[in-house]
Amino acid sequence: MAGDKVVVLGTYVSMFSMRAQVALNEKGIEYEKKEEDLANKSPLFLEMNPVHKKIPVLIHNGKPVCESLIIVQYIDEVWHDKNPLLPSDPYQRAQARFWADFVDKKVYDCGRRIWATKGEEKEAAKKEFIGIMKTLEGELGNKPYFGGEDFGYVDVALIPFYCWFHAYENFGNFKTETECPKLVEWAKRCMQRESVSKSLADPHKIYEFVVSLKKKLGIE
Amino acid sequence: MSSRGSKMEEVKLFGYWVSPFCRSVEIALKIKGIQYEYIEEDLTNKSPQLLQYNPVYKKIPVLLHNGKPIVESMVILEYIDETWKNNPILPKDPFEKARARFWANFVDQKCFPALWKTIWSTSEQYEQNKAEALERLTVLENELGGKRFFGGDSIGMVDIVANFIGFSFRTIQEALKLDVFTEDNFPKLWEWAENFVNCSPVKKCLPPQDKLIANFPPAYMGKTLVSSFQSRLQLPPPGGC
Numbered sequence: 335m336a337g338d339k340v341v342v343l344g345t346y347v348s349m350f351s352m353r354a355q356v357a358l359n360e361k362g363i364e365y366e367k368k369e370e371d372l373a374n375k376s377p378l379f380l381e382m383n384p385v386h387k388k389i390p391v392l393i394h395n396g397k398p399v400c401e402s403l404i405i406v407q408y409i410d411e412v413w414h415d416k417n418p419l420l421p422s423d424p425y426q427r428a429q430a431r432f433w434a435d436f437v438d439k440k441v442y443d444c445g446r447r448i449w450a451t452k453g454e455e456k457e458a459a460k461k462e463f464i465g466i467m468k469t470l471e472g473e474l475g476n477k478p479y480f481g482g483e484d485f486g487y488v489d490v491a492l493i494p495f496y497c498w499f500h501a502y503e504n505f506g507n508f509k510t511e512t513e514c515p516k517l518v519e520w521a522k523r524c525m526q527r528e529s530v531s532k533s534l535a536d537p538h539k540i541y542e543f544v545v546s547l548k549k550k551l552g553i554e
Numbered sequence: 555m556s557s558r559g560s561k562m563e564e565v566k567l568f569g570y571w572v573s574p575f576c577r578s579v580e581i582a583l584k585i586k587g588i589q590y591e592y593i594e595e596d597l598t599n600k601s602p603q604l605l606q607y608n609p610v611y612k613k614i615p616v617l618l619h620n621g622k623p624i625v626e627s628m629v630i631l632e633y634i635d636e637t638w639k640n641n642p643i644l645p646k647d648p649f650e651k652a653r654a655r656f657w658a659n660f661v662d663q664k665c666f667p668a669l670w671k672t673i674w675s676t677s678e679q680y681e682q683n684k685a686e687a688l689e690r691l692t693v694l695e696n697e698l699g700g701k702r703f704f705g706g707d708s709i710g711m712v713d714i715v716a717n718f719i720g721f722s723f724r725t726i727q728e729a730l731k732l733d734v735f736t737e738d739n740f741p742k743l744w745e746w747a748e749n750f751v752n753c754s755p756v757k758k759c760l761p762p763q764d765k766l767i768a769n770f771p772p773a774y775m776g777k778t779l780v781s782s783f784q785s786r787l788q789l790p791p792p793g794g795c
Contacts (some may be wrong), residue, residue, distance in 0.1 A: 382658045385660065385693060396651075397649055399656075400656055401656055401659060404652050404655045404768075405652075407655070408648050408649070408651075411648040412648050424633055424636040425619075425622055425624070427632070427633070427636065428632070431626075431628075431632060432624075432625060432626055432629050450647055460680070461555075
């Protein structure tokens with residue numbers, strides 16, 4: 335729609351910000367990305383998400399939408415005529431929502447425990463992470479995307495974590511490709527889409543970010 | 555109760571009587587006037603069907619529609635709204651819909667766990683847990699503002715998801731003599747709760763008050779008793795919500 339003003343408040347490293355960007359890119363929507371300094375939150379940010387004070391926030395013509403998966407659904411509904419991310423059948427939609435919710439419930443916390451803990455806790459987190467990836471790989475099956483033939487909602491929910499794999503693998507001492515080759519194949523396939531490659535952070539920069547975050551938090 | 559109707563519309567719900575997540579699904583089904591078979595699960599001895607229909611989480615509620623399972627209460631609510639289009643529980647406008655989803659999420663992920671924790675507090679933990687619950691309820695009270703329901707003139711998804719606040723929590727808190735959600739502190743939310751429980755689809759779904767009170771003994775009991783009670787009900791521990 336002509337005259338739309340779209341802003342994404344996010345951070346370079348956040349997988350959740352990346353979801354919003356991937357969805358907007360898939361729809362061919364022009365937007366402004368504002369990098370938020372979470373140690374020094376801007377007045378705009380605090381006004382747009384007073385309840386959680388978290389990124390990402392999508393601001394569409396001055397109105398804020400919060401929570402990354404809610405944002406992705408909003409984008410899909412507003413710009414519904416191009417590259418639909420959710421299927422039209424209610425049962426298929428429910429399956430997509432279930433798996434995106436699964437990613438939300440499981441991946442971030444487990445991934446964090448890999449780099450934020452050590453010893454037995456770290457080993458347990460690594461095993462759990464591999465288990466989660468295997469479950470997702472099982473759900474993917476032989477489909478090119480979680481959405482089937484087309485890139486869709488669950489793909490958007492999960493792919494931003496791919497740029498964090500390098501950090502998880504380094505700290506956890508494992509290779510996702512060895513454990514879940516089909517999943518990594520899927521990720522590389524997604525990375526060939528410009529909407530994705532433009533949105534994801536450089537894995538090496540993510541690794542450096544985690545190194546400095548660990549120092550700041552006093553974690554060995 | 556209408557006749558069995560066409561084979562096409564076979565709806566079953568696997569649930570547990572006290573679970574507010576199951577109540578959410580039932581309220582939505584009642585709002586839409588959908589006939590369904592309710593199957594009560596014994597959570598200490600889950601049925602093979604439950605494990606088959608929800609292999610990932612092995613939890614209730616599970617909605618079965620024409621033999622196909624849908625799980626996770628919020629996913630089920632959206633499915634119900636999209637499949638049966640009468641009496642919508644979500645707004646049509648994408649921005650208003652996003653707002654409703656945001657607040658339903660807030661109730662589900664921030665309010666329910668905070669209130670749940672107060673029930674299971676030891677005397678040392680109570681004041682801190684109560685403070686957190688009060689904070690969350692204040693945010694909700696402000697969001698409700700002057701509206702009759704979160705959904706406006708009629709109940710919507712946010713109201714449905716908040717059923718625990720509307721009914722069960724007040725019953726349990728009274729039995730345990732807690733003072734978290736009071737009419738003085740939250741006049742708007744209190745009035746909402748009164749209106750909510752008097753709605754016809756909600757009234758039909760509320761767990762029996764005496765059974766609720768019987769199953770929630772005083773919070774200040776020995777730790778072993780509390781934890782065995784929790785495992786019997788297969789309910790999340792205070793910290794794990």
